Amino acid sequence: MRSIAERGAELRERVRASDVVAISQMISALEGRTELGLSLRKDLYTMGGTAHVIGVTGAPGCGKSTLVAALTKVLRQRGLTVGIIAVDPSSSLTGGAILGDRIRMQEHTLDRGAYMRSMSSRGSLGGVSRATVDAVAVLDAAGWDVVIVETVGVGQADVDIVRIAHTTIVVSAPGLGDDIQAIKAGLLEVADLHVVNKADRPDADKAIAELLGMLTLGGGFGDGWDIPVIGTSSVTGQGVQELADQLTAHRAWLRDGGELGRRSRAAAVARIRALAYELLMERLDDPTKGDGFDAVVDAVTERRLDPHTAAADLIDRVAATT
Amino acid sequence: MRSIAERGAELRERVRASDVVAISQMISALEGRTELGLSLRKDLYTMGGTAHVIGVTGAPGCGKSTLVAALTKVLRQRGLTVGIIAVDPSSSLTGGAILGDRIRMQEHTLDRGAYMRSMSSRGSLGGVSRATVDAVAVLDAAGWDVVIVETVGVGQADVDIVRIAHTTIVVSAPGLGDDIQAIKAGLLEVADLHVVNKADRPDADKAIAELLGMLTLGGGFGDGWDIPVIGTSSVTGQGVQELADQLTAHRAWLRDGGELGRRSRAAAVARIRALAYELLMERLDDPTKGDGFDAVVDAVTERRLDPHTAAADLIDRVAATT
Numbered sequence: 001m002r003s004i005a006e007r008g009a010e011l012r013e014r015v016r017a018s019d020v021v022a023i024s025q026m027i028s029a030l031e032g033r034t035e036l037g038l039s040l041r042k043d044l045y046t047m048g049g050t051a052h053v054i055g056v057t058g059a060p061g062c063g064k065s066t067l068v069a070a071l072t073k074v075l076r077q078r079g080l081t082v083g084i085i086a087v088d089p090s091s092s093l094t095g096g097a098i099l100g101d102r103i104r105m106q107e108h109t110l111d112r113g114a115y116m117r118s119m120s121s122r123g124s125l126g127g128v129s130r131a132t133v134d135a136v137a138v139l140d141a142a143g144w145d146v147v148i149v150e151t152v153g154v155g156q157a158d159v160d161i162v163r164i165a166h167t168t169i170v171v172s173a174p175g176l177g178d179d180i181q182a183i184k185a186g187l188l189e190v191a192d193l194h195v196v197n198k199a200d201r202p203d204a205d206k207a208i209a210e211l212l213g214m215l216t217l218g219g220g221f222g223d224g225w226d227i228p229v230i231g232t233s234s235v236t237g238q239g240v241q242e243l244a245d246q247l248t249a250h251r252a253w254l255r256d257g258g259e260l261g262r263r264s265r266a267a268a269v270a271r272i273r274a275l276a277y278e279l280l281m282e283r284l285d286d287p288t289k290g291d292g293f294d295a296v297v298d299a300v301t302e303r304r305l306d307p308h309t310a311a312a313d314l315i316d317r318v319a320a321t322t
Numbered sequence: 323m324r325s326i327a328e329r330g331a332e333l334r335e336r337v338r339a340s341d342v343v344a345i346s347q348m349i350s351a352l353e354g355r356t357e358l359g360l361s362l363r364k365d366l367y368t369m370g371g372t373a374h375v376i377g378v379t380g381a382p383g384c385g386k387s388t389l390v391a392a393l394t395k396v397l398r399q400r401g402l403t404v405g406i407i408a409v410d411p412s413s414s415l416t417g418g419a420i421l422g423d424r425i426r427m428q429e430h431t432l433d434r435g436a437y438m439r440s441m442s443s444r445g446s447l448g449g450v451s452r453a454t455v456d457a458v459a460v461l462d463a464a465g466w467d468v469v470i471v472e473t474v475g476v477g478q479a480d481v482d483i484v485r486i487a488h489t490t491i492v493v494s495a496p497g498l499g500d501d502i503q504a505i506k507a508g509l510l511e512v513a514d515l516h517v518v519n520k521a522d523r524p525d526a527d528k529a530i531a532e533l534l535g536m537l538t539l540g541g542g543f544g545d546g547w548d549i550p551v552i553g554t555s556s557v558t559g560q561g562v563q564e565l566a567d568q569l570t571a572h573r574a575w576l577r578d579g580g581e582l583g584r585r586s587r588a589a590a591v592a593r594i595r596a597l598a599y600e601l602l603m604e605r606l607d608d609p610t611k612g613d614g615f616d617a618v619v620d621a622v623t624e625r626r627l628d629p630h631t632a633a634a635d636l637i638d639r640v641a642a643t644t
Contacts, residue, residue, distance in 0.1 A: 045628040261623070268622040268629065275633035276606065277599045283637075284598065300590040301583070306367040307590065311597035315605075 008039050016047065018081075018142045020115055027117060030134040041134065048140030051083075052251050055165030056150045057190075062173035063197040066234040068150050072114055074244045080146050081113040083139035085132055087151045115139065130274065133164055146247075162190045163270040166263060167250045169243075173198045174207040188214060191227060193246055199231030199238055225253050284314060292317060330361050338369065340403075340464045342437055349439060352456040363456065370462030373405075374573050377487030378472045379512075384495035385519040388556040390472050394436055396566045402468050403435040405461035407454055409473040437461065452596065455486055468569075484512045485592040488585060489572045491565075495520045496529040510536060513549060515568055521553030521560055547575050606636060614639060 011029075014022030026044075029037030058064050065086065072082045119131050132149060139147045149165060162168050170191035175198075194215075196208050211229050228246050232239035254260040284293055296314060299305035333351075336344030348366075351359030380386050387408065394404045441453050454471060461469045471487060484490050492513035497520075516537075518530045533551050550568050554561035576582040606615055618636060621627035 042628040042630050045630075046625050049625050265619060265623045268619050271629040272619065272622060272632045272636065273603060273606070275629050276602060276636055279633055279637055280598060280602055281595060284595070297587060297590050297594065300594060301587045303368050303371050306364040307593040307597050308364050308367075310594050311601055314594065315598055315601055 004036055004039055008036055008043075011036070012040055012043055012047075015044075015138060015142045018144075020112060023115060023138055023142050024117070026138050027131075027135045030138070031119070031131045037134075041137075044134075044137045044141045048137055051136075051140040051144050051147045052167070052247070053136055053140070053165050054146060054148045054247060055162055055168040056148055056171060057152075057162070057168065058171030058195075058197075059173075060152055062171045063234060064150055064152075064171050067171060067195065067197050067232060067240075068148055070232070070234055070237065070240045071243060072148070074240050075146055076111065076114055078244065081115075081144050083115040083142075083144040083147045084117070085135045085139075085147065085149045086116070086118045087132055087149070115144070130278070133271065133274075136164060164267045166254055166260065167192045167247060169193045169195055169247075171195045171197050172207065172211070174201050174203040192225070192250055193243070194227060194229040195239070195243060196229065196231050198233060200233040200235045204231055224257055225250065225259075280315070326358055326361055330358055330365075333358070334362055334365055334369075337366075337460060337464045340466075342434060345437060345460055345464050346439070348460050349453075349457045352460070353441070353453045359456075363459075366456075366459045366463045370459055373458075373462040373466050373469045374489070374569070375458055375462070375487050376468060376470045376569060377484050377490040378470055378493060379474070379484070379490065380493030380517075380519075381495075382474055384493045385556060386472055386474075386493050389493060389517065389519050389554060389562075390470055392554070392556055392559065392562045393565060394470070396562050397468055398433065398436055400566065403437075403466050405437040405458075405464075405466040405469045406439070407457045407461075407469065407471045408438070408440045409454055409471070437466065452600070455593065455596075458486060486589045488576055488582065489514045489569060491515045491517055491569075493517045493519050494529065494533070496523050496525040514547070514572055515565070516549060516551040517561070517565060518551060518553050520555060522555040522557045526553055546579055547572065547581075602637070 011022055011026055015026055026037065026040065030041065031037075056064055056068055068084060068086075072084065075082050117135060119135065136147050136149060168190050170188065170193075172194070173196065194211055196204055196211065198204060199208075208229055208231055215227055215229070230239050230243050230246065232243060254263065293314065296305065296310045300307050300310050333344055333348055337348055348359065348362065352363065353359075378386055378390055390406060390408075394406065397404050439457060441457065458469050458471060490512050492510065492515075494516070495518065516533055518526055518533065520526060521530075530551055530553055537549055537551070552561050552565050552568065554565060576585065615636065618627065618632045622629050622632050
C-alpha cells in the first residue's frame with residue numbers, strides 16, 4: 001500500500017499532464033475532503049494561475065446550460081480547451097436539472113478538450129463554494145485554457161464564484177416573471193458581459209433595450225470597459241461567436257489595464273477569509289476542546305449567556321491553545 | 323448629549339414595552355451596526371426566547387407574500403401579535419418586489435399588533451442573515467407572539483434563517499417551471515409544513531399529490547410529526563385557518579417532544595459560529611494588524627503562498643495578539 005504522499009505525487013503529475021481521469025479523481029477527493037485531497041490543495045494553488053475563469057450566472061429558466069454548451073462548441077473550434085463546472089441547486093430527490101445539463105452536454109463527452117463536472121449544492125453550507133473553487137483550481141492546474149463556472153444566479157455560492165471569476169456573464173431572457181427579474185436585477189452589478197438569451201423570440205429586442213437602459217441609468221464605470229449586451233439564440237446560433245469575441249476582448253482588457261491584478265487580489269482576500277473561517281470551525285469542533293464548546297452552547301441555549309460574548313470567548317480560547 | 327449607555331437603556335425599556343417606534347429604531351441601529359445597536363445586542367438575546375419564530379420560504383412566484391398577509395390576518399383574529407421580517411432579494415435598481423410586499427401588507431399598517439419590516443439582501447455577504455436574525459431577536463425581546471421570516475427560498479440567507487426558525491413552512495405553487503421546481507426540491511428537507519399555494523388552480527391537486535408522493539418516497543422521519551401538505555388560496559381564502567391550526571399543533575409538538583430544546587441548541591451553535599466568523603474578520607481587518615494581512619494577501623495573489631497556509635498563519639496571529 002503506497003503512502004498518501006506517494007499517491008498524491010502521482011495524482012499531481014497526472015493532473016499536470018491534463019489526464020481527465022486524474023482530474024475527476026482529484027475533484028472528487030477534494031469534494032469528499034479526503035486526506036489525499038486535502039494534502040494536494042496547497043500544491044494545486046501554486047500550479048495554477050493561467051486559466052481564463054468565466055462565471056456564467058442568471059435567473060432560473062434563462063437557458064444558461066444550453067448557452068454554455070453552444071459557447072463551448074465555439075471555443076473548442078477556436079482551439080481552446082474548456083472545462084465546465086455546473087453548480088446544481090437540485091436535491092437528490094429530483095435530479096431533474098442535472099440530467100438536463102448532462103444530456104445537453106453529451107455532444108462534448110467524447111471530446112478530451114472539453115471537461116464537464118456538476119457539483120450538487122444540496123445540504124451544504126459553504127461547501128458548494130469551497131468544492132467549486134477547488135474544482136476550478138484543479139482544471140486551472142491541469143492547464144485548461146478556459147474554465148466556465150455555471151451557477152443558478154442566486155445565493156451565496158454565486159457571490160463566492162463571482163469573486164474567483166475573471167469575467168462574469170449575466171444571462172437573462174425575455175418573458176420571465178417579475179420575481180425572476182428581481183433576482184436578475186441583483187446580478188446586474190456584477191456583469192462584465194450581458195447576454196439576452198432566446199433572442200429569436202419577438203420580445204427579445206425589448207429586453208435588450210431595457211438592459212441597455214438600466215446600464216445607462218447606472219452610469220458607466222469609467223474604467224474603460226463598456227459592458228456589452230449580446231443577444232444569443234441556441235435555436236439560430238446567433239450571437240455565440242460575438243460572445244466568444246467579447247470574452248477574448250475582456251481578457252485582454254483585464255490584462256492591459258491592471259484590472260486582472262486587482263481582481264486576483266480580491267479573489268485572494270475572499271479565499272483566505274473563507275479558509276480562515278473553515279479552520280476556525282474545525283478548531284471549535286476539535287474534540288480535545290469539545291467540552292468547552294458544548295458548555296458554552298448550553299449556556300447560550302438556556303439564555304444564560306449571549307452568543308456575542310460566547311463567540312469572543314471561543315476565539316480567544318482557540319487562539320490561546322494553538 | 324446623553325451617553326450611549328443612557329440612550330441604550332431607554333431604547334431597551336421601550337422595546338420591552340413593545341413600542342413599535344423603538345423596535346424600528348433598534349432594528350435600524352443593528353442593521354447599520356451603530357455603536358448603540360451593537361451595545362444592545364447582548365441584552366436583546368437574554369430578553370427574548372418566547373416568540374414562535376416561523377420561517378416561510380419557497381421559490382419565486384409562488385405567492386409567499388400574499389400568503390403571509392392572509393396568515394397574519396388569521397393570527398391577528400386569534401389575538402396573537404405578529405411580526406414579519408421580509409428578506410427581499412431585489413436590487414436598488416428595481417425595488418419591484420418590495421413595493422409589492424408593502425402594498426399587500428398595507429391593510430395591517432394601522433394595526434399595532436402587526437409589525438412589518440423588509441430587509442434588502444442587496445450587496446451583502448452574510449449581512450442579510452445577521453440583520454435578519456437581529457431583527458427577529460428585537461421582535462422576540464419586545465414580546466411579539468409570532469415572528470414570521472419570509473425569504474425567497476434560495477441561498478445562504480435561507481439556510482441561516484431555517485436554523486433560527488422553530489417551524490419552517492415551504493410554499494410551492496402549481497405550474498412553475500422546471501428550474502423553479504428544482505430549487506423547491508432543495509427546500510423539501512427543511513419543511514415542517516408544506517403549503518401548495520394557488521390551490522384554486524385546476525392543476526393544484528396534481529401538485530399536492532406529487533408533494534405527498536415525494537414525502538412518502540423520502541420516508542417518514544419517525545419523530546412523531548407527520549408533515550402536512552396544505553392547499554391554500556389567497557383568492558378563496560381556502561386553507562389559511564388550517565395552516566394557523568397546524569402552526570399551533572407544530573409548536574405544541576416541539577415543546578412536548580423535546581424537539582424545541584434540540585432546535586434551540588442547533589440555533590445557538592449556528593449563531594455562535596456566525597458571530598465567531600464575524601469577529602475573526604473584524605480582527606483580520608484591524609488596521610493595527612493590517613500590514614501583516616496585506617503582505618499575506620500579496621503573497622497569495624502572486625501565488626508565492628497558498629491560501630490554506632495563509633489562513634492558518636492568520637488565525638494563529640489573531641490568536642497570539644489577543
